[in-house]
Amino acid sequence: MGKRVAICALEQVKNEPDIWYQRFQGMLLDCLEPILEKTGVTFDMDKGIRNVITCSDDVFDARTISDSGITDVVGAHFRGEEKMAQDSINGLGYAMACILSGHDDVVLYMGHCKESQAESRYMNTNLAYDPFYMRPLGIDFLSANAFQARAYMEKAGVDDDHLAEIVVRSRKNAAKNPYARENEMVSGDQVKNSPYLADPIRELHFYPMTDWAFGMLLCSEERAKEFCDNPVWVTGYGSCMDSYFPGDRDIISNFALKNAASRAYSMAGVKNPQKEIDLFELTDQSAYQLPMWAEGVGIVDEFAGGKWIEEGGPDKSQVNLSGGMLNGNPVMLGGAARVAEAWYQLRGEAGDRQLKKPKKALAHGVTGAMGQHHGVVILEK
Amino acid sequence: MAKKKKNRNVAIVGVGQTQYSSHREDVNQPEMIHEAVRLALADAGITIDDVDAIVHGNMELFEMIHQPDLWHVLGTGGYGKDSFRITTGGTTGATLACAADNLVASEMYDVVMTVGFEKLQEGHTTGGITNMADPLWSRQLQTGALTGSTGYKMEKEFGEERANRAAMMYRIIMDKHACLNHNSHRSFGLDFDQMDELMENSPRLVGDLRLIHMCSQSDGCCVVIFASEKKAKKMAKPPVWVRDHITVHREETFNIFGFDENYPVPMTHRFAAEQLFARNGIDSPVDYFDVFEMYDPSGWWGADWMREFFLFENDEHLKLIEEKEIMIDGKMPINPSGGVTAANPIGATALVRVAEAALQVRGDAGGHQIPGDVNHALASGFGGTMWTVLMMLERELSW
């Protein structure tokens, strides 16, 4: 198809454990103001932003219609606004559709989540399960992921040492990312001694509670030069939904991710991801997901995840230079945080973690537990 | 706003609706959704394999299911497909339709199925709507979506008698339409000679907003399938073309306004209508459209909002009601389906407007089909803090 849309600006607040000093309205405004300033974009009905796409969640905001409290701070007063209630990567896919459809040519895309607000994020994700069977059993996104972790690790030769290595690497990478959550540097032994949350997932294997907000300005190819000199292009998107009951699914098959990735590759004309794509940003809520999702996007042979870690695969393929979701982004915003890293890298603005002239990047997001729904975006310089 | 050229044409090719009802204990959520999905596929004459992507929407806190599309995949048929979940409160259903239009027009997908649903029986609706208010202040003051201020405003402008009669007349007409629609959750069999009695006896909710005026709390699901021009022309039923759509939101602070003529407050409904009609070259919407499926949460709002959507200045909207011209065989039929007071499964409600408008264009509305041709239809969605969505449907690709 060969059509693409531009990301002309990206702004974010720093990922923090508890932004107790600000409402999410303030966090979003901190992202919007610099976008307006740097791009000069307006909300003019002819030439400016007529549609804003937001990403947030009613349960995590404890609020019916979580986007109703933010209309003013995302500039949507007397403009359109539509809320993506899934991982933010799909918001980018939808924004792309809005522009390619011809209906919009400039779209503002923003998202927020404060995991710190609820007594327990596990209580929230437990609510994603049906009230009759799974919910009373106490399943939440963490404990469900533990099933998958056990099954995958067994099959792919991934052990506790590998997971420790993944966590240590994630924190080292995140330390070079000024927007990453500031976590303590840990040793492999510390990881291996951290308590189990849900066997085999240890506390340090699971992403910590985080608050964050972001904003991006997207536009059609024709208008990109009005807003910036070096846009990043979105050239491919794909997503896929797996079934619901864990018993119905082959939980180590990467069914949904393989489909999502191949759809994105086909749209972007990517034939050999390993060769053509310079960096991969994967939403790894838990350490075991880094090798598993890497298999899913086709850069590791199936069930060779353990070997891949041992051979330094994540560094060779430039996976999660940002530190990944594992270092801390809020639920639903993992995908946008991955896009942010790709944005800095492709523009050559990634500071100490800058790769040498990358041209193509993959960003991935996941909704639900055990990778029930995946979304993949291909970004290009 | 300048007219933007659509990348390619999109049509509605299939509609499925469950019976709307106050209670559906006989099915769980995915099962209820599945009923509408099957009907929509049958209507389009396709199977689930022909669908490329699903767009799902409702409001999480009404049933207290977090990211319910994950569970509902059992009913939507979304397994293995691209899938989105897009929600905007009461406008959700209309937003689903806009999203499907965008997704198909973008050429990213050829056939997109939208799924709007709510099972309000499983939660506390007014409590759920109150949860919409800011927890730091207004949540402690609010009462769901109820306000008597529209009645107050209309009474000030047109006199108590005329305003109350117009709102009740509007309501009775909606009920007469609801009686023609076998999917209605509520159809009372009201008659015009009951007007005085209802104005006196129906219990008050807020001010002159009475129980009879207000929309119901319903269970139900609506599914609408959208397809590209090429695919649509091969489907079982004639395509209904999506011409254009617009979404207009407004700020959250929700002061009751309009009491001081020196400080007029622009209305989203009017703004949306002005923008949409201007960019499509429609000078007189009341003459152009053959039917309007309006998201009318109460008799008062329905009566008042006609003025905004049709860009009237004076009392033309009241006259249309008083002369019964909004009835199914009138000059400007409004909600032949019975509208939102007949059935209100909130996440589906605005999609039902689009679905019903499409059925009218296709001539397939059955018992509540408008006599005569329906070439141009308008559907609206309402939600949030006076948010509005409008979608225009056409019989011919002629614009």
Added chain:
Amino acid sequence: MSDQFGIKVEEIFDTMEERFRPEGAEGVDASYGYDIQGVGKWKLTVKDGQMKIEEANDLGDCVAVTITDADTFVGVNIGQVDAMKAFNSGKFKVDGDLGALGQTAKMFTKFVSGKKEMTVGDFIQDMFATLEERFQPKNVEGLDVTITYDIQGDGGGCWTATIKDGTCVLKEERIEKPTVRLEVGAADWVDVMLGKVDAMTLLSAGKAAIEGDSSLALKLGEIFSKYIAPGEMAEPEQELVRLKKVISVDHRFATGPVMGKFLQGLKNKKIIANKCPKCGRLQLPPREVCAICRVRVPGVVEVGPKGHITINDIAYYSSPDPLTGETRETPYGSINILLDGCKGNETFWHLLRRDQIFEVEESWNEKKGTRVRPVWAENRIGSIKDILYFEIDK
């Protein structure tokens, strides 16, 4: 013949002529086929407001042919089988245009089997005769109430049920001040009891009234088991389980510097607005930005605390506060106040002292409404409830 319901398929077709409603068939010109498996085939022809039903072997020219078995066909016609469910489960198939078939629903009044022709009065007598045995003591432990049924019109009467110590005694009598009194027409009440119409519908339409404890009236379905008309089957379907669950997750909301100033102000008996640097409008409570001008709003001003009422929304219905679970007493006055220092639409939303809600005048254009002042809570914590309510400033 449907064995399940004891009604002949033929009976339904034979009564079609008398059940026909020409007004429901206006403009219809079509034939409809019925293939009732194991029984026979019928063809219904409708044209110019006339109908004809006949047995026919060839249903080729019908717009829609219904294919089903005798039990399902009868069940749907007498309302014992849900048509949608039968359709979805494949028991009720339609060959042809489903939408067209839907038209036939409007053409006929409901089929009523000749077997039971009970009058409204018969039903009412039977309902009250069976009331005591339908009492469900395990559902209403500790309930001590009296319920008066004031059934009006032909076949009506007045009954009072006294529920105490897990027993229910019904007498045909009227008593002073029952816990709750229901007033409804006999025919309407029969419809409610037979499940043809729900009580809320009657209430909405002003055809029924409840006096006293209305919440008790809503529990009648739990206090008494469902009325089954003589000859009907008791609960033909499986018992459906409804899972009740209260979901509660504690939250801690940040107030931020903007809303924080407002809440801090209330603690100090001050009402704080902020002022848009561009258009000058005041926002109450303050917002991070002015939505109209799309600029950050840093400056604050103190307004009020007195003002005049613009609109008084008298609410007769109150939902539970989702934060506390408490329900406010009704009616109450939800008011918009133009505080001193504010203009136009810069109103503040709060509650009015309950005993004053019918005493206020609202403002309209140049006319000022009733003046009010805030009544502050003794212990203020930085909450909107630091103002208990507003009262008339006499």
